[in-house]
Amino acid sequence: MFGASLKPNRYSNYAIKRLVTSRVETVAFGLKQGEVSGVSIDTELIDYKAIHTVTLYLNPNRQKAYYNYIVSLQPKRVIFNPGTENPEFYNILKENNIAFEAACTLVLLSTNQY
Template sequence: MNKKTLVLGASLKPNRYSNYAIQKLVANNHEVVAFGLKKGTVAGVKIDTELLPYKDLHTVTLYLNPKRQKDYYSYIVSLKPERVIFNPGTENPELFSILKENNIHFEVACTLVLLSTNQY
């Protein structure tokens, strides 16, 4: 099943996990949108540098540390994703509470592991 995913904190650097995640999501036939600080393309996915009102998102996968996430709390909630994935190093109890209040499922997991074990 195609799970449209926003990679929040996307990087053009090929050695970054967000970059790997975009590649692996595309390879697994998921529709991918991405937001990062620098414009560019990874695996055919354009990285947006402005916050767009993406529609029909299934998943937001985070690649921002908790301090940097604060600026995106309202944005993430406004997208109404079915779930948010907190990749290693992005765990954030404050955002967990906000998501709970808004009935948005979240999990502390690794997108790459979920994909490689068919649990995405």
């Protein structure tokens, strides 16, 4: 999860809770360190291994600083949640053979399509 928030009224916060409830192994990055449903929100970029999905909750302008990092994780896919759609990043992901979709993580989870 990229763009995780400690604020319970944020979709990224709710998504962490749903991922945990759905038993999806979850790591999170955000601007403020803390914990949501047992998931620590990291504020430093960590070289994670075996990341399947990166789900974005950052607007396109804020994503730019993380393009290289996200690509370096070599995820199987990147989910662009509503408001995060970014054609520039889509092209970078295509060039690196990383699948992506503009979708809502919460909807994907609730319809068993995650």
